[in-house]
Amino acid sequence: MWNSSNYFTWFNEPVNIEVLPGFNLILNACTLGIQSSNCGTTSQRLPDGIYTIRYSVSPNDKVYVEYQYLRVCQTLNKYFNFLCKLEMAACEPQADVKADLEELRMIRSFIDAAKVKVEYCSSPQQGMDLFLYAQSRLQKFGKDCC
Secondary structure, three states: OOOOOOOOOOOOOOOOOOOOOOOOOOOOOOOOOOOOOOOOOOOOOOOOEEEEEEEEOOOOOOOEEEEEEEEOHHHHHHHHHHHHHOOOOOOOOOHHHHHHHHHHHHHHHHHHHHHHHHHOOOOHHHHHHHHHHHHHHHHHHHHHHO
């Protein structure tokens, strides 16, 4: 995951997972080494943030592909929960609901822009800045709205 002094780091060492042809692999907190107990019964949620994924074939140090993935699942869940709480009907919303919708659209745009910066523009620093800004606006929205 994101490995900058400005942000938290979950993995100090890479997690190596060997796969064979025809593999069926589920990546979760246990398989990634974040969780070490109760792996057969419960699983912690994977944290949002940047994950660097590198896959290779032998020789592993010469033949590989590496990319960065910005996981935003927990943040999107909060966003969707706020959408659920809005009192909306199939007509033009009242002014307060309309303002809330505009703020939520703006937050979603920042989340989407963060993913684009990380995954397509190869700009993880800019992406994390946008993502953290979106999270702060979402947190403020929760205090102001519901």
